[in-house]
Amino acid sequence: MKAPETDEDFIQWYEDCWADRDEVEYPKMFGAIDEGVFTLDQTDAIQAWMESDLAQVEGEADPNWGPMGVRAAPPSPDYPYWTYVTSGLSNPFTVAPGDEITDETPSGIGYEMVIHTPEQAKWPVFRLLDMMAYNLVTMRAFALNHRYPVEGTLDGGDSKLGGFVFVRDPSRPDHFALPSGKVQLLTLVGVTKNEMAFARSNGLDKLMEKLVTAGTGYITHPDREEVKL
Template identity: 85%
Template structure:
């Protein structure tokens, strides 16, 4: 497969890939998607990471600003809120006329998802910050990763202090755009002890404990630490 060669055709193709993800693939996987988008250019996340010692780029790519987070409210099939990034799988890594091998990732090759029992702002802020981290530090996430955060997950009294990256068995693990393959990484909130348990015993064993405790793949900031 080859990306369109002219700038005009490439821009249209780029926008079509974006629309295919947000308007076709996301509704199939998550149900109705709210029209609003929380974008990176509405925050200082990119600038904050640019000023950190982890920064690997000299200036922000203008393509990053419109990337953001989409929201899917509860439905009969999925009675909880879903927050999903929109943009990491944009083909911003491809140049006009460039060949795209079969099975190649689109953009960074993934989008991130957080499920929450209630409507909240913290999943939006966390996802935007982690998107900026990926783009500015040139560090990517993957299935099985653990990611501690500063303070608590929701900025309050939560005992959860990071995320584990897993596959949600209720959804496909990937979808395909004209620009390549996109993996879905579901982020589940965890305590430091739970993240350490996953490192030593495997992610499947941690998730089995979370499922048995009733939270499963939905992040509940006020939950207690599971018995390890």
């Protein structure tokens, strides 16, 4: 199929793809989604990365990035924990009017990121917004099996977790389709620096086995102890 060729039709199609993801696909995978959206233009994350040595964007940041953000899904009978998911990285901003789109065409940069937590918290929102800005400004993408250390701790407090690993959550689909292309879901699991090193040497599957055995699995518990490695 092709993206609409006229500017007016393309803008409407772009907005429809966004709505399809947030209002159709996300509720199917995560349950009821809170109405509120935590957006990039509510933070200084984009500007901070624009001023970093890693920035690859010249001039001003794209104004289309500002409304991108993070959605939250409260616990449900099927998923008794909080879910935070980015909304915008899969917007079709890499497509021009009239471009050809196949089933394997990535929508936007091709993924959205997810963090699960046992309780409602602000830190997953801030972390995801910062990582979205990193993707957009530095033009560096994440992928399954990646590891991402952060400065300090994940929650900004006393947590022993100092980074994320990127995995597939076996409890739900790992991708979905939009009219603009394919979208992968990357689940971020918080880990300690030692756990990250263990995954680098032994593979993420081995680390996830230990986290599942310990009872935390794919849910990030900021106050947990390091698993026995």
